[in-house]
Amino acid sequence: xxxxxxxxxxLALLGAIDDYISISSRELGDALEMSQQTAxxxxxxxxxxxxxxxxxxxxxxxxxxxxxxxxxxxKEYNQYRKIFxxxxxxxxxxxxSSGMGEGGYYICQNGYMKQFESELGFAPFQGTLNIxxxxxxxxxxxxxxxxxxxxxxxxxxxxxxxxxxIAYKAKIRNIDCAIVIPxxxxxxxxxxxxxxxxxxxxxxxxxxxRIELKAICSE
Amino acid sequence: xxxxxxxxxxLALLGAIDDYISISSRELGDALEMSQQTAxxxxxxxxxxxxxxxxxxxxxxxxxxxxxxxxxxxKEYNQYRKIFxxxxxxxxxxxxSSGMGEGGYYICQNGYMKQFESELGFAPFQGTLNIxxxxxxxxxxxxxxxxxxxxxxxxxxxxxxxxxxIAYKAKIRNIDCAIVIPxxxxxxxxxxxxxxxxxxxxxxxxxxxRIELKAICSE
DNA sequence: ATTACTAGTAGACGAGTAA
DNA sequence: TTTACTCGTCTACTAGTAA
Numbered sequence: 001x002x003x004x005x006x007x008x009x010x011l012a013l014l015g016a017i018d019d020y021i022s023i024s025s026r027e028l029g030d031a032l033e034m035s036q037q038t039a040x041x042x043x044x045x046x047x048x049x050x051x052x053x054x055x056x057x058x059x060x061x062x063x064x065x066x067x068x069x070x071x072x073x074x075k076e077y078n079q080y081r082k083i084f085x086x087x088x089x090x091x092x093x094x095x096x097s098s099g100m101g102e103g104g105y106y107i108c109q110n111g112y113m114k115q116f117e118s119e120l121g122f123a124p125f126q127g128t129l130n131i132x133x134x135x136x137x138x139x140x141x142x143x144x145x146x147x148x149x150x151x152x153x154x155x156x157x158x159x160x161x162x163x164x165x166i167a168y169k170a171k172i173r174n175i176d177c178a179i180v181i182p183x184x185x186x187x188x189x190x191x192x193x194x195x196x197x198x199x200x201x202x203x204x205x206x207x208x209x210r211i212e213l214k215a216i217c218s219e
Numbered sequence: 220x221x222x223x224x225x226x227x228x229x230l231a232l233l234g235a236i237d238d239y240i241s242i243s244s245r246e247l248g249d250a251l252e253m254s255q256q257t258a259x260x261x262x263x264x265x266x267x268x269x270x271x272x273x274x275x276x277x278x279x280x281x282x283x284x285x286x287x288x289x290x291x292x293x294k295e296y297n298q299y300r301k302i303f304x305x306x307x308x309x310x311x312x313x314x315x316s317s318g319m320g321e322g323g324y325y326i327c328q329n330g331y332m333k334q335f336e337s338e339l340g341f342a343p344f345q346g347t348l349n350i351x352x353x354x355x356x357x358x359x360x361x362x363x364x365x366x367x368x369x370x371x372x373x374x375x376x377x378x379x380x381x382x383x384x385i386a387y388k389a390k391i392r393n394i395d396c397a398i399v400i401p402x403x404x405x406x407x408x409x410x411x412x413x414x415x416x417x418x419x420x421x422x423x424x425x426x427x428x429r430i431e432l433k434a435i436c437s438e
Numbered sequence: 439a440t441t442a443c444t445a446g447t448a449g450a451c452g453a454g455t456a457a
Numbered sequence: 458t459t460t461a462c463t464c465g466t467c468t469a470c471t472a473g474t475a476a
Binding site for chain 2: 450451452453454
């Protein structure tokens with residue numbers, strides 16, 4: 001089943017779900033980076049499995065995916081849905097930590113701040129909230145990194161270079177904010193959060209307070 | 220990329236996105252119907268491609284998918300989304316044809332009608348609207364067949380057997396109805412539509428009138 | 439142009455087994 | 458128990474080529 005799935009998927013993307021499409025074995029091979037011969041064989045295998053039907057005309061073959069083929073793809077699609085559909089909002093748990101460390105200084109540079117305003121739609125307060133993510137949620141940071149964030153370009157200032165950072169829209173207790181993560185970063189268990197307001201004062205937060213941070217997919 | 224995707228997907232389904240999971244090569248092999256040796260090799264390949272990270276403890280390995288791995292899966296997921304996301308509602312164009320042919324008689328059997336009521340939530344009018352689907356939309360019938368429909372069980376009556384049919388919720392000009400398709404059917408270009416109301420009268424339809432039918436995914 | 443055969447080679451797989 | 462090596466087999470691929 002899974003052996004032919006990429007060929008079947010390519011045919012689906014080319015429109016072979018709704019109707020017959022004209023496609024030569026060479027074209028399919030080129031699209032999938034395989035030889036004409038292999039593509040031809042894949043087509044024969046898909047036919048064998050009754051995942052597609054074909055009109056083999058004199059000039060060019062016409063291919064359409066059968067309902068069995070559609071069902072096969074749906075199975076795989078539903079697997080991915082299980083994996084990804086619950087990840088539009090990723091919740092991170094952690095505790096407030098000392099807010100003006102190196103990370104905070106870094107992010108509060110004017111070169112970043114101007115971009116935050118245009119990218120996120122709010123002028124951030126000149127300071128960050130530092131949150132130490134619970135050990136069990138640290139893994140979710142990879143999930144956030146895989147989300148569509150807002151690229152904030154790096155710059156140079158006073159002979160020091162500041163790299164790209166990525167801002168991910170988020171909410172803390174329903175207040176809009178953003179998690180800012182350096183584009184190239186290794187292991188981390190703390191994140192910097194920027195917000196229109198002074199979060200620490202607005203929410204009366206002190207070091208060690210437990211907090212829930214919801215990263216929101218921007219797609 | 221696609222070569223390892225099923226292993227990666229399986230790991231994701233087992234929770235290796237959020238955090239490290241404990242899984243032996245044998246367990247992974249069993250889940251994917253491959254040998255322990257092959258599963259072990261797949262894991263090494265995934266590591267090589269930096270799609271997963273691993274703690275290789277003394278007893279059992281712990282595996283987590285990296286952000287690169289998540290991105291790889293998202294690419295494939297997004298391909299499927301392109302294929303399927305616009306298919307929650309499938310629109311069929313066609314024209315009204317003579318309504319009380321063999322198909323209509325077949326479907327109006329009491330054995331079916333009672334089930335329609337409990338499955339669809341409305342008591343159908345004792346008659347069907349017959350729609351001949353345009354040639355260019357006939358291919359979409361396969362898409363509908365791949366949707367989750369309501370199975371209506373067959374029965375025997377007067378020595379004649381009536382097979383299973385499947386009802387797919389649909390709308391005609393915003394009126395709830397259902398497309399009824401025999402479970403085992405070959406090529407067709409006409410469908411039977413049932414509805415709470417007498418559609419032909421309610422919508423003042425005559426043979427040959429153009430009509431748009433929207434099948435709705437019940438999932 | 440096409441599709442798809444045959445033949446030779448590269449790569450994937452599982453059994454046996456070591457650590 | 459684990460993981461993962463070697464090795465034989467069998468499948469999958471591409472080049473050449475026929476129709």
